[in-house]
Amino acid sequence: MLRRFLKAAAAACCAAMVAEPALAQGDLLVAPTRLVLPGGGGGEVVVSNTGDRTTTYRISLVLRRMDRTGQIKPVDEQAATPAEAAALEILNYAPRKVTLAPQQAQTVRIGVRAPPTLAPGEYRAHLLFRAVPDAVAPPAPGTAPAADGMSIALTPIYGVAIPVIVRIGEVAGEARIVSAERSAVDGQSGVTVTIARTGARSAYGSIDLMAAGQAKPVVTVKGIAAYAEVEERSLFVPVPPEKLAGAKGALSARFVENDAAARGGAPSEVPVR
Structure with a gap:
């Protein structure tokens, strides 16, 4: 239902x-x-x-x-x-x-x-x-009262x-990917991507990591936003080591806007360094 x-x-x-x-x-x-x-x-x-x-x-x-x-x-x-x-x-x-x-x-x-x-x-x-x-929230399982008969529970x-x-009105804006570099965060391998945004419109889209000669992305991350108050946004895209190892050919990163206001705009793509 x-x-x-x-x-x-x-x-x-x-x-x-x-x-x-x-x-x-x-x-x-x-x-x-x-x-x-x-x-x-x-x-x-x-x-x-x-x-x-x-x-x-x-x-x-x-x-x-x-x-x-x-x-x-x-x-x-x-x-x-x-x-x-x-x-x-x-x-x-x-x-x-x-x-x-x-x-x-x-x-x-x-x-x-x-x-x-x-x-x-x-x-x-x-x-x-x-x-x-x-x-009056119910006590958490296993919560025991203190010696004075009182107990404290955090809800x-x-x-x-x-x-x-x-x-x-007409709100213009554009976003494009400007850099992509192999990196690691807390031991997790991946790619750090930077998106540049111009104009008064916020941007919203997805990032695809592509391997040369392969039609299917190695990794896709959806729901990437860059609001109007930022001119540049960086984010880390985790990539499992086995996927990086299995990607034959050079890697590239592509940003595709999904916002209806950006229809007709071409995706932007840069090599992963």
């Missing part, structure tokens, strides 16, 4: 967004993972309780910024740029809190109310879904945030 509900909701929203896999944390599942909306448009997100207990989730709009390593960091509203403040103003959503029984899902609707005076450009906020802890609060991007 839950699976059918998620598929139906994704189909209904596909005109307004790029379909992406769901994000999950704890017993919280959110789909899709990204919304791109026009100035007068709207979309839907499905929040699901995949656990075995009834849970309440609070929904809010928050600000996040990306750094060149791809880390997403919280931003206080007091430190918001004019574009970030505008994103909070023009986005509306409902409901703001849902209580879901086990294996139950609900749709959250998002709308855009952009004033005619709003300058063309890209505006982004993040929709945060966070589980509300029980007033994790799960949350998932997805970007909601609003584009007003």
Whole structure:
């Protein structure tokens, strides 16, 4: 039942967004993972309780910024740029809190109310879904009271945030891969890739590591974003040693944009050094 509900909701929203896999944390599942909306448009997100207990989730709009390593960091509203403040103003959503029984899902609707005076450009906020802890949480298995009869239990609060991007007017932008180097992180072999982005539009796509003479990628990483606040983003692509050893010929790295606004753009590719 839950699976059918998620598929139906994704189909209904596909005109307004790029379909992406769901994000999950704890017993919280959110789909899709990204919304791109026009100035007068709207979309839907499905929040699901995949656990075995009834849970309440609070929904809010928050600000996040990306750094060149791809880390997403919280931003206080007091430190918001004019574009970030505008994103909070023009986005509306409902409901703001849902209580879901086990294996139950609900749709959250998002709308855009952009004033005619709003300058063309890209505006982004993040929709945060966070589980509300029980007033009296059950003790963790094996928790024993202290000598004075009291015990302390830490209850994790799960949350998932997805970007909601609003584009007003024609928003130009381009992203291309500029370098790829063999590297290792914590003993894991792989390739460090750098993507350069220009213009006012954020970029979104996938990276393929290709071996000369082979049509099938050695490795593919999907869901790579470079938001408008970064001009360059670097990321490490893990590659199992056996795949590197089995790749005959020279390796290259290719970035393909999946954003609808980039349709017609050619993939960019560089050799792996």
